Amino acid sequence: AQTVTQSQPEMSVQEAETVTLSCTYDTSESDYYLFWYKQPPSRQMILVIRQEAYKQQNATENRFSVNFQKAAKSFSLKISDSQLGDAAMYFCAYRSASGAGSYQLTFGKGTKLSVIP
Protein backbone atom coordinates (compact mmCIF):
# COMPACT_ATOMS: atom_id res chain seq x y z
CA ALA A 1 0.00 0.00 0.00
CA GLN A 2 1.12 3.50 -0.71
CA THR A 3 2.02 5.82 2.14
CA VAL A 4 2.36 9.58 2.23
CA THR A 5 4.49 11.32 4.85
CA GLN A 6 4.45 14.97 5.78
CA SER A 7 7.25 15.44 8.27
CA GLN A 8 6.38 19.02 9.31
CA PRO A 9 3.29 19.11 11.55
CA GLU A 10 3.46 22.90 11.73
CA MET A 11 5.19 25.65 9.77
CA SER A 12 5.10 29.42 9.89
CA VAL A 13 6.02 32.08 7.38
CA GLN A 14 6.20 35.83 7.38
CA GLU A 15 3.72 37.55 5.11
CA ALA A 16 5.18 38.12 1.61
CA GLU A 17 7.92 35.54 2.21
CA THR A 18 8.32 32.08 0.67
CA VAL A 19 7.73 28.78 2.42
CA THR A 20 8.21 25.17 1.34
CA LEU A 21 6.14 22.29 2.66
CA SER A 22 7.62 18.80 2.40
CA CYS A 23 6.01 15.56 1.30
CA THR A 24 7.47 12.14 0.61
CA TYR A 25 5.64 9.06 -0.56
CA ASP A 26 6.27 5.40 -0.98
CA THR A 27 5.11 3.52 -4.05
CA SER A 28 6.27 0.85 -6.46
CA GLU A 29 4.16 2.25 -9.27
CA SER A 30 5.46 4.32 -12.15
CA ASP A 31 2.28 6.17 -13.09
CA TYR A 32 0.34 8.12 -10.51
CA TYR A 33 -0.93 11.55 -9.49
CA LEU A 34 0.16 13.74 -6.63
CA PHE A 35 -1.87 16.54 -5.13
CA TRP A 36 -1.68 19.32 -2.60
CA TYR A 37 -4.92 20.27 -0.89
CA LYS A 38 -5.58 23.28 1.30
CA GLN A 39 -8.03 22.98 4.18
CA PRO A 40 -8.98 26.24 5.91
CA PRO A 41 -10.82 26.24 9.25
CA SER A 42 -14.09 25.77 7.36
CA ARG A 43 -12.75 22.27 6.54
CA GLN A 44 -13.44 22.69 2.85
CA MET A 45 -10.96 20.69 0.74
CA ILE A 46 -9.46 22.97 -1.91
CA LEU A 47 -7.21 21.59 -4.61
CA VAL A 48 -4.07 23.72 -4.79
CA ILE A 49 -2.03 21.90 -7.39
CA ARG A 50 -1.65 18.51 -9.05
CA GLN A 51 1.20 16.69 -10.72
CA GLU A 52 1.10 13.75 -13.10
CA ALA A 53 4.07 11.46 -12.48
CA TYR A 54 4.79 11.01 -16.19
CA LYS A 55 5.36 14.73 -16.59
CA GLN A 56 8.88 15.84 -15.82
CA GLN A 57 7.93 19.49 -15.70
CA ASN A 58 6.99 20.75 -12.26
CA ALA A 59 3.43 22.04 -11.97
CA THR A 60 2.77 25.69 -11.15
CA GLU A 61 -0.39 27.58 -10.25
CA ASN A 62 0.16 31.28 -9.73
CA ARG A 63 2.06 31.60 -6.41
CA PHE A 64 2.12 27.84 -5.86
CA SER A 65 4.67 25.53 -7.38
CA VAL A 66 5.96 22.05 -6.69
CA ASN A 67 9.33 20.39 -6.75
CA PHE A 68 8.64 16.88 -7.97
CA GLN A 69 11.56 14.49 -7.58
CA LYS A 70 10.31 11.15 -8.85
CA ALA A 71 13.39 9.11 -8.08
CA ALA A 72 13.53 10.47 -4.55
CA LYS A 73 9.74 10.14 -4.20
CA SER A 74 9.52 13.70 -3.00
CA PHE A 75 6.82 16.27 -3.75
CA SER A 76 7.28 19.60 -2.00
CA LEU A 77 5.02 22.64 -2.27
CA LYS A 78 6.46 26.13 -2.51
CA ILE A 79 4.26 29.10 -1.69
CA SER A 80 5.67 32.41 -2.85
CA ASP A 81 4.64 35.86 -1.63
CA SER A 82 2.68 34.31 1.24
CA GLN A 83 -0.62 35.92 2.09
CA LEU A 84 -2.73 35.83 5.25
CA GLY A 85 -5.31 33.79 3.35
CA ASP A 86 -2.75 31.03 2.82
CA ALA A 87 -2.99 30.08 6.51
CA ALA A 88 -4.52 26.60 6.61
CA MET A 89 -3.82 22.90 6.86
CA TYR A 90 -2.10 21.55 3.78
CA PHE A 91 -2.41 17.92 2.80
CA CYS A 92 -0.30 16.00 0.33
CA ALA A 93 -2.14 13.16 -1.41
CA TYR A 94 -1.36 10.31 -3.80
CA ARG A 95 -3.52 8.43 -6.28
CA SER A 96 -2.62 5.62 -8.62
CA ALA A 97 -3.25 6.28 -12.29
CA SER A 98 -4.87 2.90 -12.93
CA GLY A 99 -6.20 -0.19 -11.23
CA ALA A 100 -7.83 -0.48 -7.83
CA GLY A 101 -5.51 2.15 -6.37
CA SER A 102 -6.97 4.75 -8.70
CA TYR A 103 -10.16 4.69 -6.64
CA GLN A 104 -8.48 5.95 -3.48
CA LEU A 105 -6.67 9.11 -2.49
CA THR A 106 -4.03 8.43 0.17
CA PHE A 107 -3.38 11.47 2.33
CA GLY A 108 -0.56 12.56 4.57
CA LYS A 109 -1.32 13.81 8.07
CA GLY A 110 -1.06 17.43 7.07
CA THR A 111 1.03 20.51 7.79
CA LYS A 112 -0.52 23.46 9.59
CA LEU A 113 0.72 26.66 8.02
CA SER A 114 0.55 29.93 9.92
CA VAL A 115 1.18 33.27 8.22
CA ILE A 116 2.60 36.02 10.41
CA PRO A 117 1.57 39.58 9.49
Place this chain on the structure above:
Amino acid sequence: NAGVTQTPKFQVLKTGQSMTLQCAQDMNHEYMSWYRQDPGMGLRLIHYSVGAGITDQGEVPNGYNVSRSTTEDFPLRLLSAAPSQTSVYFCASRRLLGTGTGNTIYFGEGSWLTVV
Protein backbone atom coordinates in the same frame (compact mmCIF):
# COMPACT_ATOMS: atom_id res chain seq x y z
CA ASN B 1 -24.00 24.02 -10.82
CA ALA B 2 -24.16 22.87 -7.18
CA GLY B 3 -21.25 20.38 -7.38
CA VAL B 4 -21.21 17.93 -4.46
CA THR B 5 -23.87 18.54 -1.81
CA GLN B 6 -23.82 16.88 1.61
CA THR B 7 -26.53 16.89 4.24
CA PRO B 8 -26.72 17.35 7.14
CA LYS B 9 -23.79 19.61 7.89
CA PHE B 10 -23.92 18.93 11.63
CA GLN B 11 -25.41 16.01 13.55
CA VAL B 12 -25.27 14.72 17.10
CA LEU B 13 -26.16 11.08 17.64
CA LYS B 14 -26.49 8.86 20.65
CA THR B 15 -24.54 5.63 20.78
CA GLY B 16 -26.46 2.89 19.04
CA GLN B 17 -28.58 5.17 16.88
CA SER B 18 -28.53 4.86 13.11
CA MET B 19 -28.48 7.64 10.57
CA THR B 20 -27.80 8.39 6.93
CA LEU B 21 -25.51 11.04 5.54
CA GLN B 22 -26.74 12.17 2.16
CA CYS B 23 -24.55 13.02 -0.80
CA ALA B 24 -25.64 14.24 -4.21
CA GLN B 25 -23.69 15.45 -7.23
CA ASP B 26 -24.98 17.09 -10.40
CA MET B 27 -21.89 16.61 -12.59
CA ASN B 28 -22.83 13.16 -13.91
CA HIS B 29 -19.72 11.67 -12.31
CA GLU B 30 -19.38 7.91 -12.35
CA TYR B 31 -17.16 7.77 -9.27
CA MET B 32 -18.38 8.75 -5.81
CA SER B 33 -16.80 8.14 -2.45
CA TRP B 34 -16.96 8.78 1.27
CA TYR B 35 -13.97 9.77 3.41
CA ARG B 36 -13.65 10.46 7.10
CA GLN B 37 -11.23 12.86 8.74
CA ASP B 38 -10.17 12.41 12.35
CA PRO B 39 -8.09 14.87 14.40
CA GLY B 40 -4.47 14.98 13.29
CA MET B 41 -5.18 12.81 10.28
CA GLY B 42 -5.70 13.18 6.60
CA LEU B 43 -8.82 11.82 4.97
CA ARG B 44 -9.33 8.07 4.86
CA LEU B 45 -11.54 6.25 2.37
CA ILE B 46 -14.62 4.49 3.77
CA HIS B 47 -16.49 3.27 0.68
CA TYR B 48 -16.61 4.15 -2.97
CA SER B 49 -18.69 3.50 -6.07
CA VAL B 50 -17.80 3.49 -9.75
CA GLY B 51 -21.37 3.53 -10.99
CA ALA B 52 -24.99 2.80 -10.14
CA GLY B 53 -25.29 -0.58 -8.47
CA ILE B 54 -21.53 -0.90 -7.87
CA THR B 55 -19.90 -0.25 -4.51
CA ASP B 56 -16.70 -1.35 -2.82
CA GLN B 57 -14.91 -0.99 0.50
CA GLY B 58 -12.14 1.43 1.20
CA GLU B 59 -9.62 1.59 4.01
CA VAL B 60 -12.03 1.96 6.96
CA PRO B 61 -15.42 0.42 6.01
CA ASN B 62 -16.49 -1.17 9.30
CA GLY B 63 -19.70 0.22 10.77
CA TYR B 64 -20.81 1.85 7.52
CA ASN B 65 -23.06 0.83 4.68
CA VAL B 66 -23.53 2.37 1.25
CA SER B 67 -25.65 1.88 -1.84
CA ARG B 68 -25.75 3.56 -5.25
CA SER B 69 -29.16 3.35 -6.87
CA THR B 70 -28.66 6.41 -9.09
CA THR B 71 -25.67 8.17 -10.63
CA GLU B 72 -26.42 11.30 -8.60
CA ASP B 73 -26.78 9.96 -5.05
CA PHE B 74 -24.47 8.04 -2.72
CA PRO B 75 -25.78 7.88 0.86
CA LEU B 76 -23.65 6.68 3.77
CA ARG B 77 -25.42 4.78 6.53
CA LEU B 78 -24.19 4.39 10.07
CA LEU B 79 -25.79 1.21 11.28
CA SER B 80 -25.24 1.55 15.05
CA ALA B 81 -23.30 4.69 15.87
CA ALA B 82 -20.29 4.46 18.16
CA PRO B 83 -18.18 7.25 19.72
CA SER B 84 -15.29 6.11 17.50
CA GLN B 85 -17.34 7.30 14.52
CA THR B 86 -17.20 10.89 15.71
CA SER B 87 -15.53 12.54 12.74
CA VAL B 88 -15.89 14.87 9.81
CA TYR B 89 -17.22 13.08 6.76
CA PHE B 90 -16.55 14.12 3.19
CA CYS B 91 -18.28 12.97 0.04
CA ALA B 92 -16.34 13.27 -3.21
CA SER B 93 -16.92 12.58 -6.88
CA ARG B 94 -15.08 12.63 -10.16
CA ARG B 95 -15.20 11.35 -13.70
CA LEU B 96 -13.75 7.89 -14.11
CA LEU B 97 -12.15 8.54 -17.44
CA GLY B 98 -10.13 11.44 -18.72
CA THR B 99 -6.70 12.74 -17.96
CA GLY B 100 -5.32 15.93 -16.54
CA THR B 101 -7.95 18.10 -14.94
CA GLY B 102 -10.66 15.97 -16.54
CA ASN B 103 -10.66 13.55 -13.65
CA THR B 104 -10.20 16.02 -10.83
CA ILE B 105 -11.99 14.96 -7.67
CA TYR B 106 -14.55 17.35 -6.18
CA PHE B 107 -15.27 17.35 -2.44
CA GLY B 108 -18.41 18.29 -0.59
CA GLU B 109 -18.18 20.74 2.29
CA GLY B 110 -18.13 18.06 4.97
CA SER B 111 -20.54 16.76 7.60
CA TRP B 112 -19.60 17.04 11.28
CA LEU B 113 -20.86 14.03 13.20
CA THR B 114 -20.62 13.66 16.97
CA VAL B 115 -21.61 10.43 18.69
CA VAL B 116 -22.20 10.71 22.43
